[in-house]
Amino acid sequence: MIGWFRRRYLDLLGSIYVYNEHRGYTAIDRVLEAVRARAPEDAEFIAAIEKHRADERKHYLMFRRWFELRGVMPFAVDRTCGHIDRFVEIMFGSTIDGLNTVDLVARDDLFERLCRVIALTERRGYRQVDTLLKHPLVRGDKALIKIFRIIEKDEPSHWAPYEQWLRINGKRNPRWWEHAIDSFVHSELLFIKLPALFLTPRLTRSAAWADASEPRDVRVRPDQLLAAG
Secondary structure (H helix, E strand, O other): OHHHHHHHHHHHHHHHHHHHHHHHHHHHHHHHHHHHHHOOOOHHHHHHHHHHHHHHHHHHHHHHHHHHHHOOOOEOOOHHHOHHHHHHHHHHOOOOOOOOHHHHHHOHHHHHHHHHHHHHHHHHHHHHHHHHHOOHHHHOOHHHHHHHHHHHHHOHHHHHHHHHHHHHOOOOOOOHHHHHHHHHHHHHHHHHHHHHHHHOOOOOEOOOOOOOOOOOOOOOOHHHHHHOO
16 A cells, blocks of 8 residues: 555656746747847856756656666646646736747736746755655655755755846846745645645646657767766
């Protein structure tokens, strides 16, 4: 019984991370499109976002490899389990895919809002990783600990460029209500959606990987990383 509980929890945890990391790097493609159009001369900002995108892809591939080594597919979770999805939907009244890139390019207020949402999401992710590294069910899996240690190291560079853009351009920091929305989205996932998924008797597993149609990045070798664990 304990073994089933642990496997179920880790399977769900990994599945939610697989979704969020994939959603992360594909959503950043839209941010990059906007930044390259808004400020093509800002090489430092563009490079920082490109690194953020590459890290999110790397994290996705590590979780993918974690499942592959165990011989199972992740559970098929959707945007209802995506932190950035829910945050954007509340803040913009639109899905990520529905965001108008032209408006993000033309309107400072929308791009400013997006930068705050991304920075808050990344800071939330860092705090969550710190919690998971201390979680007894997670600590029993050496490969997962290795993945979360890498995410812990990468994460601060993810919120930094967006906060720097806000500061350089004289934009405000997130207000209390934006922090409250971030906390609500996190609590909704942790205390409502995750328990509901855990108690659903017949969860469907994904039939294919989310990046199945994307070219493989040969520079990332999560197989070497996890094989040693």
